[in-house]
Amino acid sequence: MKLAGVRLPGDDIVHIARLDGDTVQIVTDVARFWADARGWTAKAARLTGDAVPVASVRFAPPVPPSARVICVGLNYRAHAAEGSFEVPGYPTLFGRWTASLSVDDVPAPVPAGEPGLDWEGEVAAYVAEPLCDVDPGTALAAVLGYSTFNDLTARRAQKLTTQWTLGKNGDRSGPIGPIVTADAVGDLRDGLRIQTRVNGAVVQDGNTRDMIFGVGEVLSLISRTLTLNPGDVIATGTPDGVGYVRTPPWLLQAGDVVEVEIDRLGTLRTPIVGADGRAPRREGIA
Structure with missing residues (x-):
């Protein structure tokens, strides 16, 4: 499974999303994700529903600002x-x-x-x-x-x-x-x-x-x-x-x-x- 950092249109918050070819499934914001990385990764694997086209998001590093x-x-x-x-x-x-x-x-x-x-x-x-x-x-x-x-x-x-x-x-x-x-x-x-x-x-x-x-x-x-x-x-x-x-x-x-x-x-x-x-x-x- 691939996980990417993304920003949605009109929103400067970085989210973690599951990357599936030319679409993404939004998981949660980057701070919440790293507060429980194992739990959110498991949830990401089970996500279904409407996907967001890759062309409509901006990619960002998938790390919290506090990261070393x-x-x-x-x-x-x-x-x-x-x-x-x-x-x-x-x-x-x-x-x-x-x-x-x-x-x-x-x-x-x-x-x-x-x-x-x-x-x-x-x-x-x-x-x-x-x-x-x-x-x-x-x-x-x-x-x-x-x-x-x-x-x-x-x-x-x-x-x-x-x-x-x-x-x-x-x-x-x-x-x-x-x-x-x-x-x-x-x-x-x-x-x-x-x-x-x-x-x-x-x-x-x-x-x-x-x-x-x-x-x-x-x-x-x-x-x-x-x-x-x-x-x-x-x-x-x-x-x-x-x-x-x-x-x-x-x-x-x-x-x-x-x-x-x-x-x-x-x-x-x-x-x-x-x-x-x-x-x-x-x-x-x-």
Whole structure:
């Protein structure tokens, strides 16, 4: 089952809806949903009645404003190697604010002063219940579902200091897809293919079975320090093939389109625009 964040016509409240092809069934508002994510998910599966056309709603990230978005860096062996990093003994964690999140087909601007944006296709996991000092098995069982995610990165800002926060929070730099419930996805260790394309050219082609730290391990580690709450999101890291390590470096420019496609989770498309919000005119297009 797929669950998406949507706004109805004339209403700025984000609702969670069951996504069925070209229609949605409204479940409840985002705050109520995450207050009882398991219960509302069960109700969503049973919904019948009048559906709303997808064309009549605006999609939104399916998370509450209070959510923490915690990202894992260097979580694929080949990606650590391509950046000349040693395989870490613990997950490298950094934070995103929910204000940086966006959805499919929303343009992402290249920040002023940046030579471009880098792509990082990955899987995001959603926490369904409070987690405090839990073991990895308990943590994994608390995952409601997964989404396609693109951790678009401003590398110049990221490398100004040893802390990555600035380069990981550009405007609309965190496009995220609908939630696919965990029962429809299975164990990431069994392997989901992650492919990232720029203007149709494949730039990343990895598999989740190559992750260093599993979702349960990461959630368990975090829960020893802070309580994870329903609606919190864990972005699980990207495979090798990022742009900044290439010779010469290859970064996303205004006019480019980046897509992340993940088995069972779907495809996430993001047009890139300039800091002024514009893409250059292409030859032959008025």
